[in-house]
Amino acid sequence: MAEMLAILGGWKEARMTDKSDIIKQATERVLQLEGELEAEGAASTQGDELAHARxxxxxxxxxxxxxxxxxxxxxxxxxxxxxxxxxxxxxxxxxxxxxxxxxxx
Structure with missing residues (x-):
């Protein structure tokens, strides 16, 4: 039972990933998919580039x-x-x- 709780605790921690990590993973996934289509993309996640895009x-x-x-x-x-x-x-x-x-x- 203790092992199961430890596993679930690790799973919960993985779910509670930092928001910036989630954004980074999502943008990397999109860029990778576009790369597979041979269509290059650009990600703006912070600063002036993101402000301009918004x-x-x-x-x-x-x-x-x-x-x-x-x-x-x-x-x-x-x-x-x-x-x-x-x-x-x-x-x-x-x-x-x-x-x-x-x-x-």
Missing amino acids: AMLHQWVDSVVAVVSSPGVGRVSLIHDDGTESRISSPALPFRLSRPARFDS
Whole structure:
């Protein structure tokens, strides 16, 4: 029993990994997948590069004039003010955008 608790304790510690480690692992995984597709990527995780990327994303989102959320396929389509479309593939985002069902007229 003590061995089992020690193993579970180690598992719990592994789950409680530092947030920066989780971010680093996620960005490395994405870059590795893009490398397999022979499409190079760049990761911004801190400092001026991240601040710039976030500012550009805010501008991009502010140009959205319509949103089509498709939870069944895990996709959100954005229509921008210049008529272009952008698609975001995400299992979570469509659900975040969905409103709860209402049955009271």
